[in-house]
Amino acid sequence: MPPSADPPGAQVPPHGPRRWLGLLVVVALVSGGVVYAVEDRQQDARSRPAATVTPPAPPNQGTKPPSKTAAAVAARRLAVDTILLRRAKAVRTVNEKMFLQDVDPANAKLRQQQKTLFANLVELDFTEIGYSQAEERFDAAAVREHGASTYLVRVLMRYQIPKVDETPVTTELGYSFVSRAGRWIIADDNDLDKDLGPGAHHEVWDLGRIEVQRGPRVLVIVEKGDTRTGRAIVAEADEALTQVAAYWPRKWSGSALIAALDDTEIRDARFADEDVESAASAGSTFSSLPGQETADGTVAGAYIVVNPKERDRVDEILLSHELTHVATADLGGYEPLWLAEGAAEYVSWRGIEEISGEGEVVQWEQEVVDDALPGLYALPSDLGFYQNNADVYGVSWLAVRFLVKRFGLTLVEALYEDLAMHGTDQANRDRILLSRTGYTEATLWLALKDYEPQR
Template sequence: MDAILKRRAAAVLTKNEAQFLADVDPKNAKLVAAQKVLFENLVQFGFVKLNYLQDRPQFEQKLIDKYGPTTYLVSVVMSYQIGGIDDQLVKAPLGYMFVQRGGRYLLINDTYMDSALPIGAHKEAWDVGPVLVRRGARALVVVERGKAGLAKSILADAESAVRAVNKLWSANWRGGGLVIALDDKVVRTADYTKPKDAEDFLAVATHVYRTLPGEVQAEGEDGGAYVIVNPRYRDELDARVLAHEFTHVATAPYGPDAPRWLVEGTAEYVEQLPMDGERDLDLARYRRMIRSKYLNKVKALPADPVFYASMDSSYPIGWYAVDYLVDKYGATKLAKLYQELARQGFSQNQRDLIMTAQLGRTEAQLFADLKKR
């Protein structure tokens, strides 16, 4: 089984379709066709590393009864690194079913275990149908096969967005931006069949993992993120939207514990920076509007539990706080503060300790500074 999985990974890296299909049941025409599409998709992504590794064999008597005693059901870890995108190896879970025929094992099913896998598993961009992949220096765009014009347009915006993010995170972000802009409404952990998500979000950054959920900790350890575009708003996508989401991509490996006002405020800050192909924004006017319309009416920075319930005010106030931090302390200090809070800001007391050590003030004192700005 290890040899079969090793052959499949090597086939992708060497672009050898015959080798990739050699261990697939040739009598299952539907599976062979699906695996052929999968191979054609995978070879476009530019993996620099790829391995399929056995995780845990499973036993179900009904499968033995149906397919015979050689049936082998196993969870599999796809460990990979896309060149120019992933700055480390990341992982995705799969499930395969094999059976022995004619003295050798053949793949007969790769979807049976999907319902037992974590949410978003086996829904990667290469899993959803024929795709077209276009690459820039540090950006990758995925669209339906045949939509080359759309890919070219999104790629130009993506490369502009990468440069904007790099202005703030140049010392820390070595990866790139992967943008998935497909007709499918469910890709990875993005689900645009949900009415609220379909209405509210142009795009969302979905985490990729260096350790899978349950492997080391319950949630899994973040290794980055890929951006999934809402099909409903695909024509409204621009460099600023992607810069916002790529900021989440760049900061995902730091950890999950930074306050929401800092997470979204930083992404908003990058979104508003001068950017190739986008007109400069009147930020002085934006500051005045935030002070009069939002800041003067609240008594604290938006708390995590209510941040997304009041997005109209939470996002601008978060931006205003980050804008102040960069203006007073500089981008390097902001980046260091973000990293420490993301790693260890799991409580208000802990956040205040970190902020006092970094800035000499608590979150409440920072808010007081904003009111006096």
């Protein structure tokens, strides 16, 4: 059965500027290989407050002393900044006592969770890690729970995992601080979760004790003790990386993070629904979050998350699809979804052809022409791509295969890069397609409708 029949990423949400789900607002549906529709990204960025850090109050220029309120706010900010600096230092120096120093001593559950978090962070051996305050938030329920001094703040965590992140990347979380006996402490770390992006506070280190298995160009994260699964996925990923290098001409020499945990909600991937058949999802990482410096943010790369139900069936075909997304993630994210998913399917089907021979690929090509094309009226659009009951993966693959046959893989890869960087709207997409192939999306669809596979 082709990987797109049980698609490598069929119903897990889109991401990036491309389809950035992971750090913005909740979307209704989870898609596969990449994430969040292009049409949504600007609306999302506008709906989310910019992640600017409030500057400290300027020094008093006159003779009037600052108010008690201003002084208290400044003191609180300094105390919280100190706590955040101390937490980062504790991870870098592997000092659990320092990490727990500012956690509510009366909250045994939170302290145990923080111990687990600390162990996970240390296990990942970050090249860089730091925390900074973004904007203050308010939540009445949190104030009722923790008291009148409650201070809720969105926190930006900036980190770099060695041999995975080419550049430091940023994620977000929320902390609740309270003042007790003249000292600020962390009272909770999830009061703001519902107001953050769906990937916030669902990073791999947030979800229970983990184990890390490493290969030359892959880092696999599994549940603590699940060594066999971790090593098996490393082996399959090594094979998949070879396929991506062989069948996609971009010279990508990066590494990949693959999470295969029990949790059904990791980063922006949602596998909780019983009807979600997606085996894995690749979701973007950001060096600058959407709304932080620009509306779209800056994509740094992508991490792969495996559906817990599919963890024991992960193979090189599935991973070659997802790794194609990882290998193209940092290009910009503006390519149409039919091209993003079609390219990933193209690579995975070349792997199938290598294993099973040309016959199976030729058979599926004919099935797409006979069965899938008649169910659509145009190339699959970004809007509703992952909700479409038609075989949008098959049609996307056919479109890429069609272009490769006519123009060669090198030109198609160059087209992909151009669209990923500059295809910000339909006019630009058609301009780029027309200049490189002579087609617009509309005329490419008409050509596909008349396409007769050659034997």
